[in-house]
Amino acid sequence: MKKAYAVIIRNGLILLVRRQGVPVWDLPGGDLLPDENEREGIQRLVKELLAFDSNVEDLIGIYTKEHYDDITYVYKVQEAVSQSKMDSHEYVAFNFFDLQNLPLNIFPDRLRQIKDYKTGRYPVRLRLKENKWFFKLKTLIKEKRK
Numbered sequence: 001m002k003k004a005y006a007v008i009i010r011n012g013l014i015l016l017v018r019r020q021g022v023p024v025w026d027l028p029g030g031d032l033l034p035d036e037n038e039r040e041g042i043q044r045l046v047k048e049l050l051a052f053d054s055n056v057e058d059l060i061g062i063y064t065k066e067h068y069d070d071i072t073y074v075y076k077v078q079e080a081v082s083q084s085k086m087d088s089h090e091y092v093a094f095n096f097f098d099l100q101n102l103p104l105n106i107f108p109d110r111l112r113q114i115k116d117y118k119t120g121r122y123p124v125r126l127r128l129k130e131n132k133w134f135f136k137l138k139t140l141i142k143e144k145r146k
Contacts, residue, residue: 006028050084051086052084072109
């Protein structure tokens with residue numbers, strides 16, 4: 001499955017979001033449609049999930065995971081209109097954070113991807129290892145949804 005996430009910077013701060021029932025901050029984005037181009041897909045996801053138009057700038061990285069067929073694309077995305085108003089039915093919270101002072105409860109993979117963005121040396125191709133803590137959290141969430 002292909003996924004795409006956006007690094008959206010406003011006034012030097014990065015946008016992070018939280019989904020219903022998940023107490024962890026994440027980058028905005030999600031699953032791409034089966035035959036969808038990654039750049040068009042992240043632009044669609046930003047429009048659907050945050051309700052504003054955007055311009056896809058740079059590919060930050062392509063990430064794969066051990067034992068999964070998932071491939072994740074992370075792009076730097078710019079708001080088409082500065083200071084766009086955000087509205088979301090998917091996210092229960094969204095906030096801008098200082099890049100040097102990120103919250104502690106952030107997905108480990110996203111933390112790595114933000115670090116890659118901060119270095120400025122991209123695009124990155126990386127195979128991520130499965131985090132045991134994250135695996136336990138995903139299993140717990142799946143059990144509670146049943």
